[in-house]
Amino acid sequence: DAGITQSPRHKVTETGTPVTLRCHQTENHRYMYWYRQDPGHGLRLIHYSYGVKDTDKGEVSDGYSVSRSKTEDFLLTLESATSSQTSVYFCAISELKRANSTYGYTFGSGTRLTVV
């Protein structure tokens, strides 16, 4: 979607290797999120950020870390990838916390990660 890009789009990596996924936005939105999506589970929140250097854990944060050194970039790192982390990862952005905002969340196109 315009304003948010994820890279890479696809990646195959070996068990035990570190992996970093990048989410980049041009909307200057304060909130950024990382989700993973697996069959039968829908989307589950991994980590989120409410500002530069301000991050917090979501539902399934074990094995993942994040960093946000700039407003526009939110990085998701798998320190030592495992096969259970094979998934599709989505990044999302939202405006300053306003539940009545007309904007909602905007999602990226996803990164398909395979850990072999």
Added chain:
Amino acid sequence: DAKTTQPNSMESNEEEPVHLPCNHSTISGTDYIHWYRQLPSQGPEYVIHGLTSNVNNRMASLAIAEDRKSSTLILHRATLRDAAVYYCILRGGISDKLIFGTGTRLQVFP
């Protein structure tokens, strides 16, 4: 986070109206009702949201029960491109996180 309940799947014929229900009996007074949909191989996209009154936009209408314990997303004329998983989500509270359920998979037949 308050939870929502949706049917796993629904079917419709093209050009017919579709009513997608959602129950949220534990909704709090400050929770907004949001709907997103996810087309195959894409990220979710925002559809509509509301608080108490019914809402209309170019994509859909949202009908909210008077007690706010349920809502219905209305697609006025389904098209094949509306085939997707539709998520009803309560948004609000301190964290403003979107917590997804498993949604309703809508199939549209020509």
